[in-house]
Amino acid sequence: MHDSIAAIRTSVRYIRSSPSRLQKFRSCVEKEKIDYKGGLVLDVQTRWNSTYLMLDVALKFEKAFTRYEDEDDKFLSYFNEKENGKKRIGPPPTSTDWQAASVFVKFLSTFYEITLKFSGTLHVTSNNFYHEICEVQAILSDLAASNDDFLSSMATSMKGKYDKWAI
Template identity: 75%
Template sequence: MAYMCLTAHYVDSDWKLQKKIINFYLILNHKGDTIGKAIESGLLGWGIEKVFTVTVDNASANKEVGAFVKRRVNAWKGAVLGRENMHMRCEAHIVNLIVNQGLKEMHDSIAAIRNSVRYIRSSPARLQKFKICAEKEKIEYKGGLVLDVQTRWNSTYMMLDVALKFEKAFVRYEEEDDKFVSYFMDKDNGKKMIGPPIPTDWKATSVFVKFLATFYEVTLKFSSTLHVTANNFYHEICEVHTILNHLTSTRDPLLSSMVKNMKEKYNKYWGDAEDINPLLFLAIVLDPRYKMGYLKNCFESIYNAELVARLVMKVESLLQ
């Protein structure tokens, strides 16, 4: 069983974007029809019949969810611009999947830093001793250590970014706390815990954090709730595409392996533009800053002429 939250996004009579949670559900299983019926119940309960898109994550069952909701809304004659473009994949979730492919290459270095942060944060006395170490190393950063939520890569990025600022403090702390090193050795199952971080871990993390800064910014832009984000979608995809392509030939073995894995995941979801909901392209055209010329330029920088022509025709048909 699991819980599902149904959120409605709409523009009110004053042309302000609104976001309202309209229901929580206890889902007995992850079958497409089960989730689809819950969404249907929520929409009917609020008298919502006109639906533009339904955004879900990329679980395999959600293809069935999209198909189910399409059928129901179409029967109500409430589908906007036809039902074919109703199913919208969560782009922030796709970025999460892409980055997690890269995280696999950094597992040991991340674990070493995470375990060290967890140890220090587990007691006020350790935190105070760490603060003194930071002062002795003349570290100017005034924030505190951050422990990540392992299922959310952006929190891992923030943990590593902050930890790098305290690298010298970690080294000094290891020298001044006799129990720190033994913490990584004394485990009930007899296995050594990964850590503490060594110079190669800090070096790899430094490269990793600089590389992921762009993906962190993209996630923030995709996840904004105070303003519309669809018109920025393809601009950000092009930036991700450019970065991955540029680093494909990097000589850094760590980055090379990370980029290869991330590019495979990128291609799965965004490699073929015909698999992307065309309404996201339409949003760019309707943005007065970009229009069709900008969209064509983006297409031409990534795809061949034949595919560009098909994509442009698809967008133009939506404008009619």
């Protein structure tokens, strides 16, 4: 996992852990004039599709998170506390973290959409989804050749697993 995802996850967990924090966050959303009616989503760390959903929603609230950091005195100290004997990932999300999250969302969105197609069908057959399987291969190949080192590394790792599965 990337530290950027961990920083955003910790922020979401902090805000969702208390009704008063959630209310203060909603106030920040209103002040920033963010027109999104959904709420924050906390992921299951071992499920990439839930991480995609968490990041996708969190990105819509990026400005509200920044404002919240200024309005809640305890927010910054939360990142320095220990959890299960380990220091949390800190500091809170930076602009670089939000940019990385945007890359993750872009990367994972295609896989999320394809997964929805597969899981929405009772009888998955290769002739029905050949195009999607080829699309995954093409996307992984393109991303593996990317100039972004992190994205390229992630895609190369996934492509290795895909190639092993496809054989």
